Structure formats: C-alpha cells, structure tokens
Amino acid sequence: MKYLDEYRDPELARRLLDELHRTATHPWQIMEVCGGQTHTLVRQGIDELLPAGMRMIHGPGCPVCVTPLETLDRAMAIAARPGVTLASFGDMLRVPGSHTDLLALRARGADVRVVYTPMDAVKLAEEHPDRDVVFLAVGFETTAPANAMAVLHASRLGLRNFSMLVSHVLVPPAMTALLESPECEVQAFLAAGHVCAVMGWTEYEPIVARYRVPVVVTGFEPLDLLEGILMATRQLEDGRAEIENQYVRAVRRQGNGEAQSAVARVFQVTDRAWRGIGDLPRSGLELRPELASFDAARRYDVDGLHSAEDPECIAGGILTGARLPTDCTAYGTRCTPRHPLGAPMVSTEGTCAAFHAAGRVATSVKEGTSS
Amino acid sequence: MITECPVPRAETERVLLGHGAGGRLTAELLEHTVLPAFGGQEGPLEDASLLPGSGGLVMSTDGFVVSPLFFPGGDIGSLAVHGTVNDLAMRGAEPVALSVALIVEEGLELGQLEAVLRSLGKAAQEAGVPVVTGDTKVVGRGAADKVFITTTGVGKLLPGLAVSAANARPGDAVLLSGPIGLHGTAVLSTREGLGFEADITSDTRPLHRLVAALAPLGDRLHVLRDPTRGGLAAALNEVARDSAVAVGIDERAVPVPEPVAAACDILGLDPLHVANEGCMVVFVAPDAADAALAELRSLPEGSGAVRIGEVLPADGHPGRVVMRTVVGAQRIMDMPLGEQLPRIC
Numbered sequence: 095m096k097y098l099d100e101y102r103d104p105e106l107a108r109r110l111l112d113e114l115h116r117t118a119t120h121p122w123q124i125m126e127v128c129g130g131q132t133h134t135l136v137r138q139g140i141d142e143l144l145p146a147g148m149r150m151i152h153g154p155g156c157p158v159c160v161t162p163l164e165t166l167d168r169a170m171a172i173a174a175r176p177g178v179t180l181a182s183f184g185d186m187l188r189v190p191g192s193h194t195d196l197l198a199l200r201a202r203g204a205d206v207r208v209v210y211t212p213m214d215a216v217k218l219a220e221e222h223p224d225r226d227v228v229f230l231a232v233g234f235e236t237t238a239p240a241n242a243m244a245v246l247h248a249s250r251l252g253l254r255n256f257s258m259l260v261s262h263v264l265v266p267p268a269m270t271a272l273l274e275s276p277e278c279e280v281q282a283f284l285a286a287g288h289v290c291a292v293m294g295w296t297e298y299e300p301i302v303a304r305y306r307v308p309v310v311v312t313g314f315e316p317l318d319l320l321e322g323i324l325m326a327t328r329q330l331e332d333g334r335a336e337i338e339n340q341y342v343r344a345v346r347r348q349g350n351g352e353a354q355s356a357v358a359r360v361f362q363v364t365d366r367a368w369r370g371i372g373d374l375p376r377s378g379l380e381l382r383p384e385l386a387s388f389d390a391a392r393r394y395d396v397d398g399l400h401s402a403e404d405p406e407c408i409a410g411g412i413l414t415g416a417r418l419p420t421d422c423t424a425y426g427t428r429c430t431p432r433h434p435l436g437a438p439m440v441s442t443e444g445t446c447a448a449f450h451a452a453g454r455v456a457t458s459v460k461e462g463t464s465s
Numbered sequence: 466m467i468t469e470c471p472v473p474r475a476e477t478e479r480v481l482l483g484h485g486a487g488g489r490l491t492a493e494l495l496e497h498t499v500l501p502a503f504g505g506q507e508g509p510l511e512d513a514s515l516l517p518g519s520g521g522l523v524m525s526t527d528g529f530v531v532s533p534l535f536f537p538g539g540d541i542g543s544l545a546v547h548g549t550v551n552d553l554a555m556r557g558a559e560p561v562a563l564s565v566a567l568i569v570e571e572g573l574e575l576g577q578l579e580a581v582l583r584s585l586g587k588a589a590q591e592a593g594v595p596v597v598t599g600d601t602k603v604v605g606r607g608a609a610d611k612v613f614i615t616t617t618g619v620g621k622l623l624p625g626l627a628v629s630a631a632n633a634r635p636g637d638a639v640l641l642s643g644p645i646g647l648h649g650t651a652v653l654s655t656r657e658g659l660g661f662e663a664d665i666t667s668d669t670r671p672l673h674r675l676v677a678a679l680a681p682l683g684d685r686l687h688v689l690r691d692p693t694r695g696g697l698a699a700a701l702n703e704v705a706r707d708s709a710v711a712v713g714i715d716e717r718a719v720p721v722p723e724p725v726a727a728a729c730d731i732l733g734l735d736p737l738h739v740a741n742e743g744c745m746v747v748f749v750a751p752d753a754a755d756a757a758l759a760e761l762r763s764l765p766e767g768s769g770a771v772r773i774g775e776v777l778p779a780d781g782h783p784g785r786v787v788m789r790t791v792v793g794a795q796r797i798m799d800m801p802l803g804e805q806l807p808r809i810c
Contacts, residue, residue: 107791138792139795140792140794197482198481200482201480316792
C-alpha cells in the first residue's frame with residue numbers, strides 16, 4: 095500500500111498553505127463533516143495555520159458521538175444479560191451511557207468483545223451456538239454496506255443466535271439540518287470522502303443547488319484536507335457553489351453501486367435521534383421488516399431506560415459546530431478522555447478528544463505557542 | 466436542539482484491561498494502588514533498579530502474558546528474555562543471570578510448551594545470559610491463558626554509565642535506534658486474524674549490545690528507554706516527566722514502516738502508542754549525538770537509528786512532549802490513556 099507518504103509531504107503542504115494564504119481574502123468558515131477529518135486537522139495543527147480569521151467548524155461526523163444515549167443504554171442492558179455476547183467496534187466500548195460503559199461492564203463479567211468487522215460477529219455466533227451474539231451496528235453510510243453484508247450472510251447461514259442493534263445515521267439530512275438552523279455559520283462543506291466512496295455525491299447536488307453552498311468531497315490525509323480547504327476557498331472567493339471532488343482516487347459521482355444495493359436490501363430509511371442534536375427526519379437506517387428477526391431492539395425487550403443528562407456538557411453545540419471544546423467549562427477538568435462526560439471526548443474522531451490529545455487549551459489559559 | 470450529555474459513573478471499583486496498557490491508567494494504578502502498598506517510591510520509576518550496596522548490580526522483573534504465544538518475528542519465550550534483558554540494558558547494565566517462573570494452564574499442549582521453552586533457552590543463549598533459577602506452576606483450565614512467564618534479571622552496570630529517566634537535559638539530542646510500531650501491530654494482527662502478518666513482523670530482540678556500543682560515551686549518555694507498552698509517546702512523556710524537561714520531536718523524522726502506518730490507519734491506531742520490543746530511545750549530550758548515531762548504526766539492531774528531536778530549552782514546559790507536524794504546526798504528543806481501541810471508520 096503506497097498512499098501515505100505522497101499525502102504527507104511537507105513541501106507540498108507548505109505550497110498548498112501558501113496558495114491558500116494568497117487565495118483567501120475573507121475569514122471564511124468551512125465545516126469538515128467527518129470526525130476522521132477533524133482528527134487529522136487537529137492532530138496536524140492544520141486549523142492553526144489557516145489565514146487570519148478563517149475557521150474550520152468541526153461537524154457532527156463522528157459516529158460514536160452521535161449514537162443516541164438510549165441506544166447505548168439499551169446495548170448495555172442487553173450485554174448485561176446472561177448468555178449474551180455483545181460485539182462492537184472498539185471505540186464504542188468507552189462511550190459513556192447513563193450509568194456506565196461497556197469496558198466497565200466487561201470488567202464486571204459481561205461478555206463484551208471488540209471486533210474489527212461485522213463478519214467477525216457473525217463468526218462468533220457460528221462458533222458459539224450456545225451464546226446470543228448481538229452486534230452494535232453504528233456509523234454513517236461508510237459502515238452500512240459491511241453491516242448489511244453481515245446480516246445477509248447470517249441469514250444465508252440460518253443463524254438464530256445473531257442479531258444487530260442498529261443505529262446507522264446518514265450525512266445529507268444532518269447537513270440540511272445544519273443549514274436550516276438560524277445559527278448556521280457554515281459557508282462551505284468538506285464532505286466525507288469515505289461516505290462518498292459508498293454513496294457518490296448525487297445526494298449533495300440538491301443541497302448545493304438549494305442552499306448555494308460549496309461542497310468539496312475530501313479525503314483524510316493532511317494534503318487531502320489542505321487541498322479540499324483550498325478548493326472550497328476558491329469557490330467562495332469566486333462566488334461559486336458547486337460540488338467538487340478532491341478525493342478522486344477513491345470517489346466517483348455514482349459511488350459504489352454494489353455497496354448501495356446491499357444496503358438497500360437490508361436497511362430502510364427511518365427517522366433517527368442524533369445524540370446532542372435531536373430528532374432528524376429520515377436521517378437513519380433500520381433493518382427492513384422482512385429481516386426483523388435480526389433486530390436486537392425487537393428481540394430484547396428492554397424497559398425502564400432512564401437517561402441521566404448532564405447540563406454542563408455542551409455536546410450538542412460541539413456536534414453542530416456552534417461551540418468549541420474549549421468553550422466548555424468541564425473540558426480538560428471534569429471531562430477528560432479518562433473520565434469522559436460526553437461522547438465527543440471518547441473517540442479519537444470526537445472533536446473534544448482530538449483537541450485534548452493535541453493539548454489544546456482555552457484561549458484564556460493558553461501558554462506559549464505549542465497549544 | 467439538545468445540549469445535554471450523560472454523566473457516566475466512572476469505574477472506580479474494578480481493574481480494567483486498560484490498567485495494564487502502559488498509559489495513563491497504568492500510571493494511576495501504580496500511583497494509587499501498587500506503590501503505596503510498598504511504602505511509596507522515591508524518584509522516577511525506572512525499567513530496572515540498582516541494588517543498594519551491591520557494587521553496581523541492577524535488578525529487573527517483568528511478566529509476559531502475550532496472546533497469541535507465537536507471532537511473526539517471535540514468541541512469548543524469546544520475548545520473556547528480550548524484555549528483561551532490555552530493561553536491564555536501559556539502566557546501562559549488561560545481563561548476568563535470569564530467573565524464569567512459569568504459570569501454565571492445564572490442557573496446554575506439551576508441544577507448545579516445549580516450543581516456547583526452546584525459544585526462551587535459545588534467546589537466553591544468544592543474549593549470553595544463563596537461566597539460573599526458576600519455578601513452574603500449573604493452574605486449572607481457564608485460570609490462565611495457556612502460559613504466563615515472569616523473568617527476573619540481574620545485571621552489572623557498564624563502567625562509566627549512569628543513565629536514568631531523570632537525566633535528560635536541555636539541548637540533549639533524542640535518538641531512536643530503529644522503526645516503531647512493528648511489535649504491537651504484528652501481535653494484534655495475528656491475534657485478530659487481520660491479515661497484516663505478511664508485511665509486519667515483531668521487532669523483538671535484545672538491545673544490550675547497542676547499549677554496550679554506547680558505553681564509551683560515558684556521562685554524555687543521559688537516558689535510555691525502550692518504548693514498550695504505551696509506545697514511543699508513553700516513553701517520551703515518562704522521560705519528560707521524570708527529568709522535568711520539555712521534549713521536541715519532528716514527526717517526519719520518526720520512522721514508521723509503511724505497512725505499520727497502513728495497518729494503523731485502517732485500524733484507527735496511533736503508531737506512536739503501539740508497543741515495541743526491539744528499539745530504544747536515547748537522550749545524549751548534543752556533542753555526542755553523531756558519535757552515538759554512528760555506534761548505533763554499526764550494529765544490525767541499530768542500523769535504522771535516526772535523530773528524532775531534542776530536549777527543549779529550560780524555559781519550555783517541563784513534562785511536555787511537543788511534536789512538529791508534517792505541515793509545520795506544533796501539537797502536544799500526549800500520553801496514551803489505556804487500551805488502544807480501533808475506531809469505526
């Protein structure tokens with residue numbers, strides 16, 4: 095695999111930055127939708143090298159962060175049952191629910207497994223017919239095809255001890271909700287390259303046309319982001335609003351038809367609550383009725399979930415880009431990666447965690463130049 | 466718009482896997498639970514300790530619980546030798562003798578145990594250190610995972626060396642003897658069947674010959690550290706903390722093999738946090754940096770040695786590690802928290 099050094103070249107980065115500084119004449123505000131992009135921006139310090147006044151607004155694209163609290167509490171209630179093996183991607187294990195997290199549940203005896211693909215969870219169900227394996231299926235359009243394939247595979251195998259707790263979310267409705275908000279300050283978007291690798295960008299065309307907002311499909315390496323920011327800035331400077339594709343090595347306009355077809359066979363669009371944002375119509379995916387036997391939410395009757403909320407955490411503002419982690423009174427004190435109060439402090443893709451890992455502090459307490 | 470977030474109840478009553486991952490949680494466990502039970506600890510936590518009144522004898526102990534037992538480039542047997550030999554070497558000592566304690570799970574195939582022990586014996590012989598004592602226990606099925614090994618090593622200080630995690634000084638050059646991330650990604654890939662094994666093999670190997678090659682530098686050699694659990698980020702943060710200095714690292718200078726970078730990218734891991742078992746960080750006076758690099762590169766295990774940064778002037782932020790990124794910005798290189806949890810996408 096030779097895709098890394100080429101996109102991390104300091105000389106090319108310098109040239110792109112110089113070009114950006116020559117191009118930008120206004121303090122533009124651009125949102126990177128995806129948490130992976132936020133992670134690279136903050137880890138590399140790209141957002142601190144932008145022209146004066148120009149700002150990256152960190153978007154809601156961290157699948158860990160936006161998974162509803164109720165879904166997490168449900169997952170934990172299911173994991174605590176005897177005979178259940180709960181399988182999930184790694185960073186879901188540390189997301190705080192109302193009372194605990196999956197890592198702590200594991201320490202107390204629950205069978206909680208980290209898997210790397212949903213097929214691993216299907217394999218667990220095959221290998222352990224005496225266990226009920228539940229896969230916590232979260233994420234954007236990027237992870238939906240693999241999760242769909244896992245359900246189809248489990249169906250072919252006739253597995254009765256495999257189910258999924260589904261909390262998939264979709265990017266375009268979130269972008270629309272942000273643009274409809276009266277507080278919206280976003281002037282251009284960097285669309286998530288991995289999402290577009292699956293879905294293409296036809297869904298974004300109506301958004302661009304209706305809201306007159308530039309969208310640049312962008313990758314995740316430092317040079318990808320610099321180039322995506324430059325392309326978005328050029329559009330803003332020219333007064334254009336178009337869809338452009340920076341991530342040409344991975345994305346085509348129509349996306350991946352096979353992946354889309356697998357998703358359509360298994361999932362259907364539904365309304366979905368986003369943690370920190372609220373209910374967004376037709377913004378999620380759920381299992382189709384004919385596959386209801388694989389739906390863990392139906393299979394496990396979990397009652398009495400009471401979510402406890404902390405008024406100090408400003409996750410909603412963080413996830414919509416309205417606030418910065420350093421605006422939060424709990425950031426770095428009561429809320430750290432060791433004791434996260436909210437999901438954005440958990441995943442490396444969460445804005446708060448990305449800020450914390452890079453040593454960012456509130457402007458009022460900044461010291462020196464290394465923050 | 467909902468702006469609330471849940472308050473989790475942090476787990477404070479049970480040990481988590483993350484407590485053993487070499488990051489912040491491990492430090493907390495040591496500080497609050499382990500060390501107070503032994504009357505506390507004066508000074509920095511080193512890889513090995515000088516035995517009082519022994520005339521330069523150094524002692525270290527280490528437990529090995531790696532799963533799987535065999536991985537590309539090594540196994541738990543050779544690892545148990547290399548780990549302790551290296552801990553002694555990081556205090557500037559050459560190994561004199563080892564003890565080996567085995568905890569074996571009932572039901573382990575004898576052939577597997579024999580293979581592990583043959584490898585351990587071979588690694589000890591190659592390192593020139595005899596196994597002089599030991600112990601074997603067998604526990605019921607499920608009470609251990611196949612076999613756990615504890616090795617204790619005694620070493621003798623090389624003349625003229627006084628290295629310590631507390632000895633880094635402003636201006637020191639920071640060197641790295643070889644590429645990072647190989648061991649952790651090789652083990653993880655094998656354990657989880659991720660398929661990176663063809664390209665990535667563990668770097669497990671003894672480092673005492675490299676240290677011996679640096680011995681002529683005497684008191685210009687300040688700190689040696691092998692970045693095992695918690696990776697390079699944890700090792701540098703520990704040195705910065707124990708020496709009360711700020712350390713500056715150039716991201717582009719840190720050698721991350723392409724397959725490791727690719728695997729970490731796919732899994733959402735940070736190569737800086739991934740465990741190593743065959744490289745070391747060296748803090749050396751600036752006027753000795755070139756000589757140290759030449760000595761390291763003169764041996765196969767140091768052929769990839771590079772300079773990755775320096776200790777910043779005293780007016781910096783003591784205890785802080787700053788990384789200069791490829792785009793020319795600066796960020797803090799933080800201590801990893803606990804378990805490395807692969808991200809979703």
